[in-house]
Amino acid sequence: MASEVVVLGGGVGGTMCANxxxxxxxxxxxxxxxxxxxxxxxxxxxxxVAVGKEKPATLQHPEKSLLRPAVSLVVDRASRVDPAAQTVxxxxxxxxxxxxxxxxxxxxxxxEEVPGAKDVHDFxxxxxxxxxxxxxxxxxxxxxxxxxxxxxYKCPPAPVEFVFLLDDYLRARGVREKSQIKxxxxxxxxxxxxxxxxxxxxxxxxxxxxxxxxxxxESVDPVAKTVTSLEGETVDYDLLVLVPPHxxxxxxxxxxxxxxxxxxxxxxxxxxxTNFEHIWAIGDxxxxxxxxxxxxxxxxxxxxxxxxSAAAKGEPAPAHVYDGKVMCFLETGQGQATTIRFDYDHPPxxxxxxxxxxxxxxLFNKTYxxxxxQGRLP
Amino acid sequence: MSTIxxxxxxxxxxxxxxxxxxxxxxxxxxxxxxQTFEVLSSDEGSKTDIPAWxxxxxxxxxxxxxxxxxxxxxxxxAR
Amino acid sequence: MDEQEKPLSLVLFSGTDDKLNAAAVLTVGAxxxxxxxxxxxxxxxxxxxxxxxxxxxxALDPEATPAQAPVVRAHRGQHWSDLLKQAKEVGxxxxxxxxxxxxxxxxxxxxxxPLVDGIEGVAAFMTSVGDGQVLxx
Numbered sequence: 324m325a326s327e328v329v330v331l332g333g334g335v336g337g338t339m340c341a342n343x344x345x346x347x348x349x350x351x352x353x354x355x356x357x358x359x360x361x362x363x364x365x366x367x368x369x370x371x372v373a374v375g376k377e378k379p380a381t382l383q384h385p386e387k388s389l390l391r392p393a394v395s396l397v398v399d400r401a402s403r404v405d406p407a408a409q410t411v412x413x414x415x416x417x418x419x420x421x422x423x424x425x426x427x428x429x430x431x432x433x434x435e436e437v438p439g440a441k442d443v444h445d446f447x448x449x450x451x452x453x454x455x456x457x458x459x460x461x462x463x464x465x466x467x468x469x470x471x472x473x474x475x476y477k478c479p480p481a482p483v484e485f486v487f488l489l490d491d492y493l494r495a496r497g498v499r500e501k502s503q504i505k506x507x508x509x510x511x512x513x514x515x516x517x518x519x520x521x522x523x524x525x526x527x528x529x530x531x532x533x534x535x536x537x538x539x540x541e542s543v544d545p546v547a548k549t550v551t552s553l554e555g556e557t558v559d560y561d562l563l564v565l566v567p568p569h570x571x572x573x574x575x576x577x578x579x580x581x582x583x584x585x586x587x588x589x590x591x592x593x594x595x596x597t598n599f600e601h602i603w604a605i606g607d608x609x610x611x612x613x614x615x616x617x618x619x620x621x622x623x624x625x626x627x628x629x630x631x632s633a634a635a636k637g638e639p640a641p642a643h644v645y646d647g648k649v650m651c652f653l654e655t656g657q658g659q660a661t662t663i664r665f666d667y668d669h670p671p672x673x674x675x676x677x678x679x680x681x682x683x684x685x686l687f688n689k690t691y692x693x694x695x696x697q698g699r700l701p
Numbered sequence: 702m703s704t705i706x707x708x709x710x711x712x713x714x715x716x717x718x719x720x721x722x723x724x725x726x727x728x729x730x731x732x733x734x735x736q737t738f739e740v741l742s743s744d745e746g747s748k749t750d751i752p753a754w755x756x757x758x759x760x761x762x763x764x765x766x767x768x769x770x771x772x773x774x775x776x777x778x779a780r
Numbered sequence: 781m782d783e784q785e786k787p788l789s790l791v792l793f794s795g796t797d798d799k800l801n802a803a804a805v806l807t808v809g810a811x812x813x814x815x816x817x818x819x820x821x822x823x824x825x826x827x828x829x830x831x832x833x834x835x836x837x838x839a840l841d842p843e844a845t846p847a848q849a850p851v852v853r854a855h856r857g858q859h860w861s862d863l864l865k866q867a868k869e870v871g872x873x874x875x876x877x878x879x880x881x882x883x884x885x886x887x888x889x890x891x892x893x894p895l896v897d898g899i900e901g902v903a904a905f906m907t908s909v910g911d912g913q914v915l916x917x
Contacts, residue, residue, distance in 0.1 A: 473730065475719065515717070612724040650870065664866070675857075683808055690812070
């Protein structure tokens, strides 16, 4: 009898993993993906929507169209997981039984946790990105500030990429001279990785983008139009863009599968839940102190698929484990980009920014729908 | 040597991004005043980065324990 | 098999830095698009992949004019070997040395840079091409 594999979450990790399990389990696993909306969204595109370089419609595809025919899709939201009974309760009241469970539920943004931030801009949701672009279209000059209001957050390169793309956009609109762009970084440098930061800081200076270090946003005063850090500093703004605080999904918190922020404890190599049998987790929802990025979910997905397929077939766990591999693009504006690659055993390397990697990023973004979710990129 | 009560340990060895200091800042942001956090880092830069942020944010650097190939940074949330 | 999945196959004959760079750029593009890349090294391209010879100056194609050569030389991009290494991390890139050319230069696998995955004959290469395209560089 086929093993029942339930995958919670139809994002990049869940979709890719479901497809790989279906492919490699030789009919001995039946895979069901549970997704709240049935709509697969390519989140790295939000950044481009915010500066008018991408259209929302291009960033969405029905999840069903990305899944192999043998994979079932249930469009519903998981409300509770019972690890002892091995069941998942859905909002509709339906219950699914599982032999193996993959948590690929991602993370959600909670801007409401930042005092005073009700009308602040962000590009961490589709709606936020659309709204931000509307504001930028009519921006006639002043100070635009980008800050980080919570850690962890998805895509460490994003704040740096945004200010570079914003610089391009304001120049194209002819209002750059009348604008100031300020990047508030949680660390004492522009970017998490020192080697990449060294490449990027001179470019920020060249473009006239002001960097403030050790600024972790704590609160906003929307009347005075100031943003204050937990380190005790205050900065004025005319337009404020914040990276919101993030949490795991409610189902993780409510089911006791993770900590109070919804982050799931797993082994950093096998991705197995440290406290419960038959459960694995990948992507944003794990508590691994690695970056929350699509590329991590992508590389973890093939490991989790091998683990779960082996479990479904009653075979020993595979030797292939997640080695911490991450590969990110980082736009540096003016048609150039660099890449960042590393894993648990190799420190990060980034080439000098070039047009090649900007084009490679665009190519990757545009062909994503045919490659990654189906498991075609190793 | 008295044992320090650690409320949460973050093993960020081999994890360049977002990096040990970012993980520590995240833990402190989410934690309660008085809680003690321990970050394990194999990154050389942490030896200067972590104490620098702790000083700027007026948190308490409890101890830095060198180990083989990494270090333990123990920080208490003071405010 | 849709276009997306067909491998891109490159026969590298020329061993000059400009042509190798062009080939590496095509390889990067294909690999981020999820297209497997097969590279077959013959003649002077094979010589450029000898262990210890990769980073050496392989000159430019004789076609480069005195006006063009300095411009190409000054272009501070990544070395083609770096680009190929990255392409391998992103997607499936297989680099094979032509057995005949290996014989001609009296080379063994151990004499080649680790970037080279193996040695094969032209028949094996043409099989890997499948119904994808072959480009001769």
